[in-house]
Amino acid sequence: MASEMEKVYNILERNKLQGFYNQFVQLGIESVQDFINGVTDEDLDNMRFTPVQKNKYKYMKDEIQRLGAGPLQNTLTKSLQAYGLYYSFPKCPERREILDMDPQNTIAIVEGLYYLFRELLPSLTKRSGDRIIEDIDVFEYAPVCWAYLLSQAKNESAERENYASISMKAQSTNQRFSEPVYVPGVPEVFERMYVLDIIREGGKIPNCSKLNLTETSIKKATNVEKILLSLPPFMDYYLCWIGYDGTTPKSSFNINSEKTFSQMKAEVENYSHLVIMPPLQLKAVGIEGPRLVLLSHEKLGMYMEKDKKTPQNIVVFDPLAGKSVAVNVDVLANT
Known part of the structure; x- marks a missing residue:
């Protein structure tokens, strides 16, 4: 339970x-x-x-x-035990592993992907033909979005992108943030306990626009907090994308998909690892992972390889369990 x-x-x-x-x-x-x-x-x-x-x-x-x-x-439940993932980024192309991530909460990752996919897919304010994707259904079309992004990435070069190193430590304490906050009129991010100590001692924070700073004046730095929740504790900085070959504004980047939803959907077939495979087809010789496969009506898994010890079994990565499991193909086909 x-x-x-x-x-x-x-x-x-x-x-x-x-x-x-x-x-x-x-x-x-x-x-x-x-x-x-x-x-x-x-x-x-x-x-x-x-x-x-x-x-x-x-x-x-x-x-x-x-x-x-x-x-x-x-209903389907998600484990709250720690888990890990592999990642890479343009200035560090080799694959790295992050262990002991806090599963509550990958907020920056989930919300970042949601806003990215929402921008790519047709909506009430951004139509692409007659199709409209409701907000609640955005992740149902994740393969379509990934296919589009992968197709566009073929024409890009990481060497032309610029990144800045952003510290996860408070300047005032030189300690990694625990509860990052803002005070009125100051762009610097502070640690909440540091600000509370200053308030209790009757001190002042330089450039603060609030003459009598109180606890209610403190605002949570949600942008920094989300990044903290998406990074493991041993990482004291992250690389923030600031521009592309000096031509992109530092504030953000824009998405301007010139393809219709139908054209984007058609591109999924070009990426086998984005297509959900019928379980029985995984019996065929020469099928290599990774491939998406339905583990149940509500859960996707990633086919990795055939089980070398038991021919009728395949090795599948279960993302909710956070580990690879052996699954009987025939049983899976009848699920």
């Missing part, structure tokens, strides 16, 4: 609100039922919920009142 906090995370994830998990925990949410009377509209405003997110929250709350927490025990 899932723990209470796992149930809280799972229902937030089902409603695309998992990015607010930490804030709800800080608010005092300890069970799914706490959402009914434990959160006010003012709390949602303080968390900077958008109108769309408020509608999702209302739907989630109505669902809890209608069904209670019971059905959550039978």
Whole structure:
């Protein structure tokens, strides 16, 4: 049976609100039922919920009142145990491994991918033919987005991209951030406890526009916090993309897809590892991983190779379990 906090995370994830998990925990949410009377509209405003997110929250709350927490025990749950992943970036092309990541919360990764995919896919404000992809369905079309990005990357060179090293340590303490915050009028990011100590001692922070700085004047540095949650503790800095060959503004980058949704979808077939393979086809000789395969109606896995000890089994990476497992192809085909 899932723990209470796992149930809280799972229902937030089902409603695309998992990015607010930490804030709800800080608010005092300890069970799914706490959402009914434990959160006010003012709390949602303080968390900077958008109108769309408020509608999702209302739907989630109505669902809890209608069904209670019971059905959550039978839904797909995500492990809250630590896990790892492999990554690389342009200035470091070799594959690196990150271990012991905190699975609560890869907020920067998930939200970053969501905004990227949302921008690529047709919406009410950005049509591509007659097709519209609703916000809640964005990740259902992840292979289409990855295919487009991979096709565009063929024409790019990492050597022409510029990165800046951004420290994850507070200048005031030279310690890695734990609770990064901003104070009015100062662009520097501070550690929350450092600011609270200054307030208690009646001190001043240079250039702060608030003459009488109080605890309520402190604003959480959510942009830095999200990066912290996506990096392992041993990393004290990260490389921030700032421009492409000196021609791109430092603030951000723009996506301007000139292809229609149908053209983007057609490109998926060019990348075998983005196409979901029928299990029985994995029996064929010469099929090499990685390949996507459905482990159940709601869960994708990554076919890696055939099990050398048992011919009818294949080795599949289960992303929710965070490990590779042996699966019988015939059983999988009948699932």
